Amino acid sequence: MTTVQATNGHGTRADRGAAVGPDELVERLRAQATRYHSEHDFHVRMNAGELSPAQIRGWVANRFCYQEAIPRKDAAILGNCPDREVRQRWIRRITDHDGTDTTEGGIEAWLRLGEACGVPREEMEDGRHIVPTVRFSVDAYVTFARTRPWLEAVASSLTELFAPGLMAERLAAFEKHYTWIERDGLDYFRNRLHQAPRDSEHALEIVKERCRTAEQQDAAVAALAFKNDVLWSMMDGIDKAYPA
Numbered sequence: 001m002t003t004v005q006a007t008n009g010h011g012t013r014a015d016r017g018a019a020v021g022p023d024e025l026v027e028r029l030r031a032q033a034t035r036y037h038s039e040h041d042f043h044v045r046m047n048a049g050e051l052s053p054a055q056i057r058g059w060v061a062n063r064f065c066y067q068e069a070i071p072r073k074d075a076a077i078l079g080n081c082p083d084r085e086v087r088q089r090w091i092r093r094i095t096d097h098d099g100t101d102t103t104e105g106g107i108e109a110w111l112r113l114g115e116a117c118g119v120p121r122e123e124m125e126d127g128r129h130i131v132p133t134v135r136f137s138v139d140a141y142v143t144f145a146r147t148r149p150w151l152e153a154v155a156s157s158l159t160e161l162f163a164p165g166l167m168a169e170r171l172a173a174f175e176k177h178y179t180w181i182e183r184d185g186l187d188y189f190r191n192r193l194h195q196a197p198r199d200s201e202h203a204l205e206i207v208k209e210r211c212r213t214a215e216q217q218d219a220a221v222a223a224l225a226f227k228n229d230v231l232w233s234m235m236d237g238i239d240k241a242y243p244a
């Protein structure tokens with residue numbers, strides 16, 4: 001089939017006329033990997049061990065804004081989703097981040113990561129280090145989940161398909177290059193190594209099964225492209241705020 005690639009990579013309806021099968025849809029979604037934030041220069045330098053302590057601290061403090069917003073984003077998806085089976089599994093994402101009476105969640109693990117890097121917990125919690133680009137990008141993601149159809153919001157979470165490679169590389173890079181960070185602080189990344197594939201498999205199953213029309217498929221690809229933009233602009237904001 002002939003395709004005309006949109007220059008912004010958003011895979012608009014002009015790309016294709018007809019709906020494709022589930023496997024080809026997965027290929028279209030996976031093709032978005034080239035625009036994932038792992039390709040951003042700040043991440044490339046992070047994993048090469050080239051960032052200063054101030055740059056790592058700036059990244060950790062700003063990323064806390066994203067971590068804190070994830071459960072609110074997932075609650076918005078639950079609120080818009082009429083399907084009990086989907087909700088039954090999706091709800092796990094909220095406790096993974098918020099924790100429970102007996103388990104520590106990702107937000108607490110991220111606060112410990114920050115402390116291990118030398119950012120006091122209260123400085124993360126009060127948001128004093130958050131730069132405007134990060135705040136607006138994160139807000140755009142939560143607003144997207146609140147206002148778009150729930151299936152598109154599920155598709156937008158599929159950046160997590162691309163996350164495990166970056167996480168594994170990051171964990172190795174932190175252990176090798178940033179030895180000034182206490183090892184216990186890296187639990188967040190270790191946990192995500194198994195949580196991210198589990199979550200993205202579920203989201204992919206939903207999108208494969210339910211995005212059957214060309215419009216739904218284009219909307220899913222566009223949602224994923226939007227999310228890549230959210231993550232990329234966060235990195236742009238952090239990169240600019242903490243120069244080498």
Ligand SMILES: O=C(O)c1cc(C(=O)O)c2c(n1)C(=O)C(=O)c1cc(C(=O)O)[nH]c1-2
Binds near residue numbers: 158161231
């Ligand atoms: O550090 C990263 O590179 C990274 C990327 C992503 C992602 O691809 O959206 C997530 C996370 N981390 C993460 O920790 C996380 O909990 C998470 C949830 C989601 C989501 O969209 O639901 N993405 C991500």
